[in-house]
Amino acid sequence: MAAAIAVAAGAPAFAAPPALDSVAPDFALKAVDGRNVRLSEYRGEPVVLHFWASWCGPCRESVAALDALGLSSGTAVLGVSLDGADRSAAIADSMHLRTPTLVDAQQSVARAYDVAKLPLTLLLDAEGHVRASWSGAPADLSALTPQLERLRQD
Amino acid sequence: MKPKPHPLLRVARLLTVLALLASPIAAMPSEGDATGLKTVDQDVQTLKKQLIDLNRDLFKLEEELLYPASTQVAVFLSMNVGTFFALDSVTLKVDDKEVANYLYTEREVQALHRGGVQKLYLGNLKAGSHEIVAFFTGKGPHDRDYRRGTTLKVDKTVGAKYVELRITDREASLQPEFVVRQWE
Numbered sequence: 001m002a003a004a005i006a007v008a009a010g011a012p013a014f015a016a017p018p019a020l021d022s023v024a025p026d027f028a029l030k031a032v033d034g035r036n037v038r039l040s041e042y043r044g045e046p047v048v049l050h051f052w053a054s055w056c057g058p059c060r061e062s063v064a065a066l067d068a069l070g071l072s073s074g075t076a077v078l079g080v081s082l083d084g085a086d087r088s089a090a091i092a093d094s095m096h097l098r099t100p101t102l103v104d105a106q107q108s109v110a111r112a113y114d115v116a117k118l119p120l121t122l123l124l125d126a127e128g129h130v131r132a133s134w135s136g137a138p139a140d141l142s143a144l145t146p147q148l149e150r151l152r153q154d
Numbered sequence: 155m156k157p158k159p160h161p162l163l164r165v166a167r168l169l170t171v172l173a174l175l176a177s178p179i180a181a182m183p184s185e186g187d188a189t190g191l192k193t194v195d196q197d198v199q200t201l202k203k204q205l206i207d208l209n210r211d212l213f214k215l216e217e218e219l220l221y222p223a224s225t226q227v228a229v230f231l232s233m234n235v236g237t238f239f240a241l242d243s244v245t246l247k248v249d250d251k252e253v254a255n256y257l258y259t260e261r262e263v264q265a266l267h268r269g270g271v272q273k274l275y276l277g278n279l280k281a282g283s284h285e286i287v288a289f290f291t292g293k294g295p296h297d298r299d300y301r302r303g304t305t306l307k308v309d310k311t312v313g314a315k316y317v318e319l320r321i322t323d324r325e326a327s328l329q330p331e332f333v334v335r336q337w338e
């Protein structure tokens with residue numbers, strides 16, 4: 001899978017995450033704490049959806065920053081780890097992540113989202129439409145935060 | 155009784171009405187014309203109702219086209235009490251082929267506890283004998299991991315076939331019970 005989902009420049013050109021304004025595909029995944037989480041249950045509030053893996057260098061920085069953003073702003077931040085359950089749980093534990101870490105070990109959700117570059121961060125509005133995305137590099141918080149604030153006020 | 159127009163014809167009519175309402179002339183009555191505003195509001199409400207009806211009709215039409223009664227098989231899941239079993243997921247196989255794999259959130263389990271019935275699978279099967287296998291995973295009594303499979307042989311005839319998977323409590327043994335029922 002590491003070959004299929006490349007970090008930054010090595011990604012195939014044909015794959016692309018959901019386009020802006022499209023509805024993010026719904027999914028249900030198990031979180032490292034054992035809960036099952038379904039994306040559509042977050043309808044009604046903006047969501048930051050973040051795909052990452054332990055073998056992706058820039059992901060760690062991004063995961064930590066988005067977790068902090070989720071805690072400080074009360075925003076729903078869902079991290080989707082492409083590692084196995086044990087590894088995902090170990091990383092979430094070592095990084096003291098407080099926002100949900102979902103395990104996509106089969107990478108079925110990653111395929112549905114055409115994740116070609118990691119990290120992939122999507123900002124979804126209250127109706128589940130993609131409003132912004134950052135692929136292959138950590139999300140630009142200086143751009144994400146004001147957009148998120150606008151969505152929260154809508 | 156007046157026959158209902160075809161859903162596609164109704165779509166065309168609704169689009170025409172929507173286009174008219176979207177035009178500045180229709181949407182902006184002259185100043186102080188409260189009656190005009192009221193009429194527009196009534197039109198919008200009527201339109202909303204028509205859209206809901208149309209959506210329902212289109213959904214039914216789609217189901218009839220994609221899943222005709224002669225081949226239709228639907229599998230539903232329900233739960234009665236369920237205190238001895240915390241549902242986590244259900245995997246459904248038809249003739250040894252996985253057709254559904256559903257992960258339940260806490261909210262969905264609560265909805266089932268409140269009497270909700272979930273349509274787990276809708277598909278087509280030829281007339282004849284088929285095997286439906288459901289695997290339930292979750293937490294059983296004493297919070298132990300619990301996995302149980304249940305098999306049903308169905309004889310598909312010309313009519314639609316409905317199968318209900320029901321999770322109940324067996325009070326005598328303090329164990330969950332997985333019941334499969336068929337409806338014609």
